[in-house]
Amino acid sequence: MKNLIILLILLSVSSISAQDSKLPFYELPEHPQKYTAGTVAARQVEALGFRFYHATENLSVADLKYKPNEEARTTLETIQHIYDLSKIVLNATLYSPNKNEEVNLSYLDLREQTLSNLKKASEVLRETEDLSTMFIIFGDNKIPFWNAINGPISDAIWHCGQISSNRRSSENPINPKVNHFMGTVRK
Numbered sequence: 366m367k368n369l370i371i372l373l374i375l376l377s378v379s380s381i382s383a384q385d386s387k388l389p390f391y392e393l394p395e396h397p398q399k400y401t402a403g404t405v406a407a408r409q410v411e412a413l414g415f416r417f418y419h420a421t422e423n424l425s426v427a428d429l430k431y432k433p434n435e436e437a438r439t440t441l442e443t444i445q446h447i448y449d450l451s452k453i454v455l456n457a458t459l460y461s462p463n464k465n466e467e468v469n470l471s472y473l474d475l476r477e478q479t480l481s482n483l484k485k486a487s488e489v490l491r492e493t494e495d496l497s498t499m500f501i502i503f504g505d506n507k508i509p510f511w512n513a514i515n516g517p518i519s520d521a522i523w524h525c526g527q528i529s530s531n532r533r534s535s536e537n538p539i540n541p542k543v544n545h546f547m548g549t550v551r552k
Contacts, residue, residue: 388477389484390414393548403493409514410454410490412548413522414483417447419543419550420528421476429472431535440531441472443524448475450517450524451482453501457513458489462502 393415397404421444429441438446448470456463470478493499499510501517532538542551 388418388480390418390480392550397491401494402496403490406493406496406510406514407487407490409518410483410487413518413525414480414487415548416522416525416545417476417479417483419539420525420532421472422540423537424472424532425535425537428532428535428537431531433531433534440528440535441475443528443531444472444475444479445470447521447524448479448482450521451479451486453517454513454521455482455486457499457501457510458486458493460499460502462504 390411393411396408424440429444430439432439432442448468453463455461490496496510499513500507501510501513502508529539540550544551
């Protein structure tokens with residue numbers, strides 16, 4: 366029985382590791398050779414994806430429940446918020462209106478969907494020369510893409526820092542081999 370439990374634990378850990386290896390932004394992709402509005406915006410989204418990937422990697426139940434005080438969000442609620450922000454960024458790149466819909470996803474699904482949204486948004490942005498045609502759309506309101514930069518993209522980066530801080534407080538810091546400056550992970 367003890368061997369069976371150990372085997373099940375090892376299988377679930379390898380399953381999570383296999384899922385992680387398929388997710389984007391473990392490392393930053395190579396930077397574009399040409400500076401355009403689109404490639405710079407794409408790089409901002411990729412940097413967010415890289416920070417989110419490592420801030421949310423291998424979180425325990427205790428990490429997900431952690432909050433620094435009673436008024437603060439839990440780490441899981443912060444991940445949910447970043448997921449919502451990633452949808453706003455993606456929708457702006459796809460010329461899609463934002464919908465106010467509730468989703469009930471697990472931590473792993475939120476993480477995967479957020480990274481997928483950011484990957485899709487960065488791919489569209491890399492191919493875009495003129496961002497003036499992109500808008501954040503809420504109902505009848507069309508807000509210029511400029512606001513995506515100082516709004517949801519910057520906000521999500523800020524919240525990745527909160528998750529990293531929460532992790533340190535719950536005694537599960539991010540991988541020390543992560544190099545945010547270079548967008549790589551030391552072997």
